Amino acid sequence: MGGVHPEENKISTQAVIEQMPLPEQVVVLMNQHLGAPATPVVAKGDQVKVGQLIGEAQTFMCANVHSPVSGTVLKVESCKDAFGLAKPAVYIQVQGDEWVETIDRTPEIKRQCDLTPTEIVDKLKEMGIVGLGGATFPAHIKYAVPPGKKAEYLIINAVECEPYLTSDHRVMLEHAEEICIGVSILRKALGVPMAYIGIENNKPEPIAVMKAMASQFEGIAVEPLKVKYPQGAEKQLINAITGRRVPSGKLPIDVGCVVSNVGTAFAVYEAIQKNKPLIENILTVTGKALPSQHNYQVRIGITYNDIIRHALGSLPETTGKVISGGPMMGKAVCNLDAPTTKGASSVLVMDEKEARRKPETACIRCGKCAEGCPMGLEPYLFSALVRNNRIEEAQQRNILDCIECGCCFFSCPANKPLTDEIRLGKNKVRAMMMAKKK
Amino acid sequence: MNILNISGSPHVHSDESTRRIMWRVNMALIPTLLVSIAFFGLNALLISLVSVACCCLFQWMIEKWIMKVPSTVSDGSAVVTGLLLAFNVPATANMIWLVAIGALVAIGIGKMSFGGLGKNPFNPALVGRVFMLISFPVQMTTWPVVNGIFPMNLDVVTGATPLGVFKEGGFPEDVTLMDAFLGHIGGSLGEVSALAILLGAAYLLWKKIISWHIPVAFIGTAALFSLILWLQPDHTMMIKGVLHHMPDPLTAILTGGVMLGACFMATDMVTSPMSKAGQLIFGAGCGLLTIIIRIWGAYPEGVSFAILLMNAVTPLINRGFHPKRFAN
Numbered sequence: 001m002g003g004v005h006p007e008e009n010k011i012s013t014q015a016v017i018e019q020m021p022l023p024e025q026v027v028v029l030m031n032q033h034l035g036a037p038a039t040p041v042v043a044k045g046d047q048v049k050v051g052q053l054i055g056e057a058q059t060f061m062c063a064n065v066h067s068p069v070s071g072t073v074l075k076v077e078s079c080k081d082a083f084g085l086a087k088p089a090v091y092i093q094v095q096g097d098e099w100v101e102t103i104d105r106t107p108e109i110k111r112q113c114d115l116t117p118t119e120i121v122d123k124l125k126e127m128g129i130v131g132l133g134g135a136t137f138p139a140h141i142k143y144a145v146p147p148g149k150k151a152e153y154l155i156i157n158a159v160e161c162e163p164y165l166t167s168d169h170r171v172m173l174e175h176a177e178e179i180c181i182g183v184s185i186l187r188k189a190l191g192v193p194m195a196y197i198g199i200e201n202n203k204p205e206p207i208a209v210m211k212a213m214a215s216q217f218e219g220i221a222v223e224p225l226k227v228k229y230p231q232g233a234e235k236q237l238i239n240a241i242t243g244r245r246v247p248s249g250k251l252p253i254d255v256g257c258v259v260s261n262v263g264t265a266f267a268v269y270e271a272i273q274k275n276k277p278l279i280e281n282i283l284t285v286t287g288k289a290l291p292s293q294h295n296y297q298v299r300i301g302i303t304y305n306d307i308i309r310h311a312l313g314s315l316p317e318t319t320g321k322v323i324s325g326g327p328m329m330g331k332a333v334c335n336l337d338a339p340t341t342k343g344a345s346s347v348l349v350m351d352e353k354e355a356r357r358k359p360e361t362a363c364i365r366c367g368k369c370a371e372g373c374p375m376g377l378e379p380y381l382f383s384a385l386v387r388n389n390r391i392e393e394a395q396q397r398n399i400l401d402c403i404e405c406g407c408c409f410f411s412c413p414a415n416k417p418l419t420d421e422i423r424l425g426k427n428k429v430r431a432m433m434m435a436k437k438k
Numbered sequence: 439m440n441i442l443n444i445s446g447s448p449h450v451h452s453d454e455s456t457r458r459i460m461w462r463v464n465m466a467l468i469p470t471l472l473v474s475i476a477f478f479g480l481n482a483l484l485i486s487l488v489s490v491a492c493c494c495l496f497q498w499m500i501e502k503w504i505m506k507v508p509s510t511v512s513d514g515s516a517v518v519t520g521l522l523l524a525f526n527v528p529a530t531a532n533m534i535w536l537v538a539i540g541a542l543v544a545i546g547i548g549k550m551s552f553g554g555l556g557k558n559p560f561n562p563a564l565v566g567r568v569f570m571l572i573s574f575p576v577q578m579t580t581w582p583v584v585n586g587i588f589p590m591n592l593d594v595v596t597g598a599t600p601l602g603v604f605k606e607g608g609f610p611e612d613v614t615l616m617d618a619f620l621g622h623i624g625g626s627l628g629e630v631s632a633l634a635i636l637l638g639a640a641y642l643l644w645k646k647i648i649s650w651h652i653p654v655a656f657i658g659t660a661a662l663f664s665l666i667l668w669l670q671p672d673h674t675m676m677i678k679g680v681l682h683h684m685p686d687p688l689t690a691i692l693t694g695g696v697m698l699g700a701c702f703m704a705t706d707m708v709t710s711p712m713s714k715a716g717q718l719i720f721g722a723g724c725g726l727l728t729i730i731i732r733i734w735g736a737y738p739e740g741v742s743f744a745i746l747l748m749n750a751v752t753p754l755i756n757r758g759f760h761p762k763r764f765a766n
Contacts, residue, residue, distance in 0.1 A: 001762070001764060002764075004452065006450055006452070007450070163450065235764065235765070239764075245764060245765050246765060247765045248763070248765045250765075319442070320442070320443050321442055321443045321444075321445075321449065322442055323449055325447075327447075327448060327449040327450040328447060328448045328449075328450065329447050329448070330447055330449065331447065332442070332443065332444045332445055332446075332447075332449065333442065334442060334444045336442075350449065352443075354449075354450070355443040355449070356443065357445060357451075358451065358455075361455075361456050361510075361513070362456070362510075362554060362555050362556035362557070363556050364456055364459070364515075364555060364556045364707050364708055365556060365707050365708050365712060366459065366707040367707070367712040367713075368454065370712055370713070370761050373761070374764065375763065375764040375765070376761045376762050376763040376764045377761070377763070378712070378760060378761060380712070397760075398763065401763070401764070401765065404447070406447050406448030409448055409451070410448050410450065410451055410452050411452050411454060412454070413454040413455045413456045413458070413459055414455075414456055414556075415451065415455070417446070419446060419447065419448060420445075420446045423446060
């Protein structure tokens with residue numbers, strides 16, 4: 001149900017993944033993940049190596065953070081992230097590129113994994129693995145299925161339905177074997193018989209490569225999926241592959257599913273088989289107005305400006321907006337001096353004309369927002385309810401089911417900022433629920 | 439250095455706009471306009487021009503001098519109202535100036551008094567049309583006889599519409615189904631040719647401006663109800679002591695305003711329900727009320743009243759029918 005067809009604009013699919021050179025300094029946020037920040041375990045003046053633990057997960061919803069570079073810790077203090085929020089961070093002056101000895105940096109691909117499921121989950125925690133599909137949910141929590149729940153399906157999200165983004169596309173072409181090993185490891189951790197890799201039909205090359213590779217492995221199937229945004233949204237993907245629907249307010253595990261991004265599967269391979277913590281991710285640098293399109297493997301903590309300088313020299317004069325993530329769900333970057341994090345999937349540059357919102361006109365009750373809503377909600381109604389501060393009614397109409405995919409605003413002929421209003425409404429509902437609890 | 443724009447996601451838009459929707463509706467009305475000019479000649483063209491010009495002018499004046507807001511005339515919605523109003527009157531010379539009064543009521547009362555586009559509960563063109571029907575009953579029910587293509591002097595002879603003949607207890611023997619389909623029958627300017635209307639509707643369906651729900655429910659219900667009545671003994675019924683012929687279902691939907699109403703007026707986004715289930719109820723209600731008014735009401739035709747009545751219950755339908763949720 002619902003969904004829209006935004007222009008795909010996958011203009012960087014042919015750009016082979018390049019290694020981004022090391023900057024002079026990195027800023028490693030302690031919030032690289034969903035949940036509480038990690039606790040810094042280094043201090044000013046400490047020498048660190050690549051892969052060394054610098055932030056430790058001391059609460060439940062948290063993940064370890066490792067140094068992406070070798071060098072000297074300059075300071076441990078707060079830093080404004082790309083969206084203007086202050087976060088605790090470790091600043092490191094880069095010196096050389098000396099890695100922790102336990103990390104296997106040889107190109108040899110290791111298929112055999114003898115760890116038990118518990119050992120795998122422990123190692124995911126140790127290596128600071130988080131979901132790379134956008135939400136950066138700590139992997140060791142996701143793969144430690146709570147008692148009373150049972151995983152039946154492992155679903156690997158390689159849909160990449162966001163326009164412009166091509167990092168998943170490239171990873172599949174260049175690291176299919178590692179991905180399949182990673183998927184096998186995750187399958188083992190969960191103890192499920194089958195893993196399904198969902199890929200949108202508009203990516204024939206990755207589908208072919210992954211199918212050929214998956215045939216060498218036990219219990220991995222590639223599922224080509226209909227092209228429709230947001231096919232890669234967790235609930236929509238589960239529905240497309242299993243026919244099951246995650247009920248309102250529930251989690252995938254409640255319908256026996258665990259979903260991870262294909263990039264996560266690659267990171268899992270590196271963590272489990274090569275002892276490499278999550279210190280790098282793959283990121284697309286793209287935009288219609290850019291002279292060149294790129295996919296990079298970058299160390300976390302490198303700033304947006306460093307990436308832009310290396311990839312483009314400087315931003316084009318016409319730049320109007322820089323987005324971290326895709327154009328449908330990505331966030332506009334307000335501070336290019338901020339560092340990238342584990343979850344960063346792209347630097348999308350839009351020119352002034354693309355970046356400007358068109359003026360809002362009167363709602364003509366066309367219902368296109370409701371038609372486009374993949375959750376079957378009524379965005380126009382939320383808009384009115386939120387504008388009139390009728391928060392309880394918004395809650396009754398399941399405003400919290402909204403996945404903020406942006407289909408409503410995308411399809412609105414009146415250019416009403418429906419997604420903004422719903423986000424505001426969701427926050428107000430949450431605040432109301434918190435207040436009621438007290 | 440560039441100054442970056444910051445806004446919430448999404449950062450791209452489908453390019454769909456109210457303006458494009460309205461101008462596409464106008465495009466869809468062109469076949470009907472051409473057919474009406476073919477059958478009713480210069481009158482049809484003049485009535486349409488006056489109606490559209492007046493609707494635009496009145497909206498412009500109200501926005502400029504009363505509401506003091508920037509003009510929205512260029513979004514094309516006033517043109518839609520103007521064309522639909524013109525399509526709902528007989529193509530007689532009187533109408534060339536009378537339609538201006540209808541335009542004032544349609545735009546002034548039907549649309550702008552509620553705050554303009556998107557806020558009106560009733561279809562503005564129908565508000566104007568019904569005002570004219572009640573205020574000028576004679577002029578609004580004097581029908582030019584259709585006689586060939588591009589007639590020059592229409593007003594000399596006037597005749598009844600097929601529905602008018604049924605209402606009087608007669609039977610329009612000279613009207614074939616093919617006449618009714620092509621539009622070679624008496625009636626309002628834009629309602630005569632089912633073919634032209636269906637062409638426009640097909641375009642709107644293709645461009646996803648309307649969905650099939652309202653037209654199919656409207657026409658289907660009208661046809662079904664007509665079939666039930668037509669299946670009475672000898673295709674006749676005793677109504678208020680007079681024996682009336684019942685039109686067969688095809689005649690019932692091809693004559694009068696069912697086609698125009700179902701495809702272009704009941705489907706008005708602003709005044710019809712949002713959910714698909716609600717649209718089916720709305721369409722069915724329009725079809726049912728149309729036939730009830732035709733057979734038992736004071737007027738030979740009931741499409742305008744039926745749609746306006748269903749417009750009135752649209753908020754109620756919206757309360758009762760919501761889209762199917764993804765979960766639960």
